[in-house]
Amino acid sequence: MLVPSALRGRTGVVAGGLLIALLLFAVLPRVAPGAQSSSQLQGTIDQQKGRERQLRTTAQKLGALEASASKAVAAAQGRLAEVQQEYGVAQGKLTATTTNLRTTRAKLVRLRRKLEQGRDQLAAVLRNRYTADRPGVIDVVVSSKGFSQLLERIDFLKRVQASDTKLVDLVRDSRDAAKTDEAQFARLRVTQAREAQQAATRRDAMASMTAGLEQRRASLAQAHQARVDALSNARAKRRGAERTLAKLEAAQAKAAKQYTAPSATPRAVGGSKGGGSSWAIPWAIVQCESGGQNFTPNYLGASGYYQFMPATWKALGGSTPNAYQASKAEQDRLAAKLWNGGAGARNWDCAAIVGITG
Structure with a gap:
């Protein structure tokens, strides 16, 4: 769309204008070539006044729209900060869960290795017990120094066997618990990754919306300033035309009674x-x-x-x-x-x- 660089003046055409000009030619001051007549100046003034009203109204509307856009930008920026915070929290949870998952998996590896070692040791003990010569009851009794020592040896053997079994069971239970934790953390990580992605999507959408609002506000501000500048220029042109018209009318009044016919607009x-x-x-x-x-x-x-x-x-x-x-x-x-x-x-x-x- 093209906007002209200057307003176009209107030349009022009045009946008898030529006759009046001839009558006043001898007494009116000389006008420089290209100067506007009083009717032309009045037409320019009227046109500038109309343009001023139009620009003033447009500037007011644009100013109101700019203020409204500024409020929208502020609200969008606040919402963007909230969404960014939500994304930060979601990302923090995901990071913590990922760290826990890695720790649990490392623990599970260690427990599996320990369980294998315990099983190997227990198997070795059992093999030794079954392959070694088993002492007879008489040998155990004879080698024991008293009945209490005999009971102590029997109890010791039972405790060693129970301890080995208990150690293997404990490691196995720990391994199973670690596997359960690993599965839970894996599921939680998937859920939190999805939540973090959703938060990121909301953040990006809000950032885009905020940028669009800011661009709109800037455009309105630019348009508003342009209308204000145009209004200032229109006022300056109108006041200049009014001063020129006043000087011309004053000069004509000294020479003769001015007759002004209504201009055709x-x-x-x-x-x-x-x-x-x-x-x-x-x-x-x-x-x-x-x-x-x-x-x-x-x-x-x-x-x-x-x-x-x-x-x-x-x-x-x-x-x-x-x-x-x-x-x-x-x-x-x-x-x-x-x-x-x-x-x-x-x-x-x-x-x-x-x-x-x-």
Whole structure:
């Protein structure tokens, strides 16, 4: 969409203007070539005032949207911090569980090795007991120094056997417990990995949303500042025109009684002042779209005074392949049809830019 670099002035055409100019020529001060007449200056002032109102309204809307976007960005940033914290907690749990799983697996390896060693030792003891010559009862009794020593030896042998069996059972139970812990930690790790991934997905989505909101806020801020700057320039031009008009009127008042006929101000079919001719939609949109010029197709294909896309132009019944090839009258007629009393304003992107649509 093209925006003109300067506003176009309107030249009021008054009945009898030429006669008045001839009557006052001898007494009015000389005007430098290219200087505007009082009617032209008044037209410029009126146009600038209208532009100021339009820019002020648009700037206010953009300012409100910027403030709303700033609130949304702040809320999104807060939510992003919460989601990031949730991801950190989930990742911490996953790390702890992974560490526990590795420790448990290492413990299980050690217990299995210890169990194998215990079994080997127990097997060796059993083999020795069964292969060695078993002492007779008489030898045990004779070699024992008293009955108490005999009982002590028998009890010792029983305790050695029980101790070996108990050691093997303890290692086996520890191994089974470690296997159970390993299975639990493995399942827990899978669950926590899934939760961490979900948290990461939420975090990434929220980060993307926050970045989009921040970009929107920045765009609104830029547009708002642009409207404020344009409003300042429009005010400066209007005040300059007012000062020039005041000087001209003061000089004319000294020479003769000024006669000012009502200037003819072209109006658009859409109800807005035009840039020197009639328009089928508000001039502000035309000014934003083409600056009132019959452009050839741009890189998207839009052309003409109203920047019709080829498909839209064809659907409306255009007689030429592209809008710019048709007469202004035909472009006005089809633009008015598309405008539809304002119901079709959203067909022009500039309607939102100048504040006609949301």
